[in-house]
Amino acid sequence: MKPHLLPEDIETFLHGKIPVTKAMAVSVESYDDDRLIVTAPLDVNHNHLGTAFGGSLAAIATLAGYCLLWLELGDKDAHIVIRSSKVSYDRPVRGKIRAFCDRPSEQAMARFRKSYERTGKARIKLAVTIEEEGNVCVEFDGTYVAIR
Numbered sequence: 001m002k003p004h005l006l007p008e009d010i011e012t013f014l015h016g017k018i019p020v021t022k023a024m025a026v027s028v029e030s031y032d033d034d035r036l037i038v039t040a041p042l043d044v045n046h047n048h049l050g051t052a053f054g055g056s057l058a059a060i061a062t063l064a065g066y067c068l069l070w071l072e073l074g075d076k077d078a079h080i081v082i083r084s085s086k087v088s089y090d091r092p093v094r095g096k097i098r099a100f101c102d103r104p105s106e107q108a109m110a111r112f113r114k115s116y117e118r119t120g121k122a123r124i125k126l127a128v129t130i131e132e133e134g135n136v137c138v139e140f141d142g143t144y145v146a147i148r
Helices: 006-018 054-073 108-118
Strands: 027-031 037-038 079-089 097-102 120-133 135-147
Touching: 006 027, 027 054, 027 079, 037 135, 054 079, 054 097, 054 108, 054 135, 079 120, 108 120
Parallel strands: none
Antiparallel strands: 027 037, 037 097, 079 135, 097 120, 120 135
């Protein structure tokens, strides 16, 4: 069963488990049955051009998937790692970074949970977009692995 946590509780978890999230000022805007939205301010994540640094964008997208999977799995002791990822930078981000990770289908989550319960290990693909003013700026696809 998935935990029902407030965004502040999720942020506390992230800042404790992954210290760079605090330095990047990562916060959780919202989490519901459909998606998780993770944000970070531009002022601590910019490059020499004044736009969002590509490394920050990749890190925040990776974090959004990690966090959604941790919440969906509901096992606070699970080890979740990124196995592979692909990032496409389609347009610059000039303001607040907002990463959207949609919840996988019920079927995909059921397969993931079944494998995790049966073997103590499971993998799943997640997609994250970073959007600004209704435009997709970054597309991220990652394969995550959870290990008991």
